[in-house]
Amino acid sequence: MPSGRQPETTGRRLYGWMLALAGLVLVADQLTKLWAVAALSGGERVTVIPELIQLRLLFNPGAAFSIGAGATWVFTLTAAGAVAGILYTGRRLGSRAWTVVLGALLGGAFSHLLDRLFRPPGLARGHVVDFIDYGGLFVGNVADIALTVSCVILVLLTLRGIPLAGEDAAAGRPGA
Template sequence: MVLIAIGGLLLDQLVKALAVARLDPDDPPVLFGGLLRLQLLRNSGAAFSMGSGATVVISCFGILVLVVVIGWVAPRVRRRWTLVATGMLMAGISGNLTDRLLRAPGPLRGHVVDLFALPHFAIFNVADMFITVTAVLVVVATLFGGDEATAGDAGTGEAGR
């Protein structure tokens, strides 16, 4: 979980650093026949640029959620899929929170770097992908069962041992 969280944060920040250094916001590269555009954008809000006037509130909420995930959720994780999902969630939250804390215009007001643009969709980044995949994992596990710890123990009553 910790390796996924740290690795995901580092990947997110590396991709954002490369985007800021190499992408021209006025001339975004178009890839895969127009399926993907690398559009550099600095987002003060949340998803789909909602809440652009509430950057400090979004930053504080991000800090609160990260503290809850690290202090309450992570210690209770027992299953492999929840270890992965929790690590990815921490990577996503900390990736965007790092931007809000360290980027211009200043602490708690920093703009998140977004760069991946799909047709008719929001512009997003690696941290957003981690958060989205986490949400999908939780939904899939809820619908189809994510209890692999008991898969080999059917009928024994010895779940997780």
């Protein structure tokens, strides 16, 4: 590697950045959910951008568009599996772009997992707090934004052939 750094050091540093970004997403999502629960009453709508974005509080037992509302425990297990998978996969990081993608995915998945584990109606059956209404199409939260944007970037990185382990690994360079 031209920088003279060992790949293990770079990987650990990127893993740390992934965890830091995940923490940032987690904190932003949970703080905005705390605000929404405290500030928005059931059914109240606050217009942010007319016809486009409103704030209204919902408790979502399902996935996107409230799909699978009767199977909340499945989403709890899915979120736990996603968190574990991202933590495992992140150990191979060598790319800054993938660090951002995995960090945002981890933060969003972990925040949803916390909702599922600790919010009413009970352990592993909790409902996710949603409060950003996108023109009546769907209602989401900060974690949903992080998850959606990171999934789009993940697809772009994959289509461009950018490897998780970084450009050195793709080029077959020693030390990658």
